[in-house]
Amino acid sequence: MLSAPVATVRPTPAVVSAAIADRAPFIPALAPVVGADAQVPVAAGHRVGYANLDYAASAPALASVAAQVAGALGEYASVHRGAGHLSQVTTRRYEAARETVRGFVRGRVDDSVVFTRNTTDAINLAVHITPGDVVVLDIEHHANLLPWCAPKDGRNRARVVTARATIEDTLVAIEAELASEPASLLAVTAASNVTGEVLPISRLASIAHRHGARILVDAAQLVAHRPISIVSHGIDYLAFSGHKAYAPFGAGVLIGRSDWFDAADPYLAGGGATADVDLRGDENSAGTTWHTGAARHEAGSPNVLGAVSIAEACAALAELGPEAIGLHELELGERLDAGLARIDGVRPLQIFTDSTDRVGIAGFTIDGFAPRAVAEYLSSEHGIGVRDGKFCAHPLLKRLGHPEGAVRASFGAGTTSDDVDRLLNALGALSAGTTTARPELDEGYPA
Numbered sequence: 001m002l003s004a005p006v007a008t009v010r011p012t013p014a015v016v017s018a019a020i021a022d023r024a025p026f027i028p029a030l031a032p033v034v035g036a037d038a039q040v041p042v043a044a045g046h047r048v049g050y051a052n053l054d055y056a057a058s059a060p061a062l063a064s065v066a067a068q069v070a071g072a073l074g075e076y077a078s079v080h081r082g083a084g085h086l087s088q089v090t091t092r093r094y095e096a097a098r099e100t101v102r103g104f105v106r107g108r109v110d111d112s113v114v115f116t117r118n119t120t121d122a123i124n125l126a127v128h129i130t131p132g133d134v135v136v137l138d139i140e141h142h143a144n145l146l147p148w149c150a151p152k153d154g155r156n157r158a159r160v161v162t163a164r165a166t167i168e169d170t171l172v173a174i175e176a177e178l179a180s181e182p183a184s185l186l187a188v189t190a191a192s193n194v195t196g197e198v199l200p201i202s203r204l205a206s207i208a209h210r211h212g213a214r215i216l217v218d219a220a221q222l223v224a225h226r227p228i229s230i231v232s233h234g235i236d237y238l239a240f241s242g243h244k245a246y247a248p249f250g251a252g253v254l255i256g257r258s259d260w261f262d263a264a265d266p267y268l269a270g271g272g273a274t275a276d277v278d279l280r281g282d283e284n285s286a287g288t289t290w291h292t293g294a295a296r297h298e299a300g301s302p303n304v305l306g307a308v309s310i311a312e313a314c315a316a317l318a319e320l321g322p323e324a325i326g327l328h329e330l331e332l333g334e335r336l337d338a339g340l341a342r343i344d345g346v347r348p349l350q351i352f353t354d355s356t357d358r359v360g361i362a363g364f365t366i367d368g369f370a371p372r373a374v375a376e377y378l379s380s381e382h383g384i385g386v387r388d389g390k391f392c393a394h395p396l397l398k399r400l401g402h403p404e405g406a407v408r409a410s411f412g413a414g415t416t417s418d419d420v421d422r423l424l425n426a427l428g429a430l431s432a433g434t435t436t437a438r439p440e441l442d443e444g445y446p447a
């Protein structure tokens, strides 16, 4: 397992109150991430260590992943076509990346593992190969909502189920929708990007299968935080992005049952997707024979370094181990939740009253302050990065009663308890009106 010889982000003494710093033991990062020692400017005119609490948007690359990707860059040549030694190395590396990803998410041996640009692209590919209706929840990230709602063959195939106040009632509503009319697919998030709440994937898979549908799981917010097994959870299709799983930007994956991939037209037409092209006597490309398998949907030169980076991130996460990852996030999450509960006016976001598991995400609002004001204050006064807004989940924010948005703090392997304490102290000062930035806030940022 990787230990934590990481440059910790130490807050300035003025920022951290003794109250929080003294109460609980220091929690170090679980693994080194690149950029952990970044210094950023603050309004006081100096620089402080950056407290990155925006992992759910893009997690920093693990240092081990960055090193492997840099190594691959040094042995980099054309992929799939060249006979040269480095082309062979690059092709082997690209194809090996599929197997590493398959192993990490416990895919079936005959699943197709298709590299995409990100989760959004992976789900758009899933839309392209799915033959019939799709049942989705209204709490989804737009990536798992809007592509399904786009008309295909002249009709909208998405049947949107309103999530209920509990997970139990939501499962009942999904089952009723699937029972009312056949659907090809249930497409559902594994963990909410707004609240971090985890959905019961195995139970959702059973419900889908009971009614003859398959299940696609949007694992963008889960794959780096909880173990996931395509086989044991009964998942048919799984989508995720590298950049939320400690790989650098640029690649995602759709993995799942090959028959739909092979039955669909290529997602992109072009070189690499074809076994044979013969245009004689034909005014279009009807004489083209397309590959089956992943290559069918990966026309053009693929993003080799993206695939390598995802595979290295999967390998690094497997080495860290789900227990260590879960424990690290649990300890930080408890500290964050307990601290937020002590700050006047902080209102946590929650979709379900019966959810029992949450990944490292805390969505909240603060009475009297617009989300953007809070995020700008945290950044400019304290060097803390959080996300504010509607998190590409507008329907969910509306139903949570915050159509104007909220604030989201999110964390992971590179986060220390100092990051959490700095956030709590900064929010505490804002709420109590003791921050020196308060006059400026009154003028510029009130909700």
Ligand SMILES: Cc1ncc(COP(=O)(O)O)c(C=O)c1O
Pocket (backbone or CB within 6 Å): 056, 057, 118, 119, 120, 121, 141, 143, 144, 189, 191, 192, 193, 218, 220, 221, 241
């Ligand atoms: C649950 C969920 N699904 C899909 C996406 C889209 O991911 P990407 O922007 O990498 O395509 C996100 C991004 O935040 C997400 O949180």
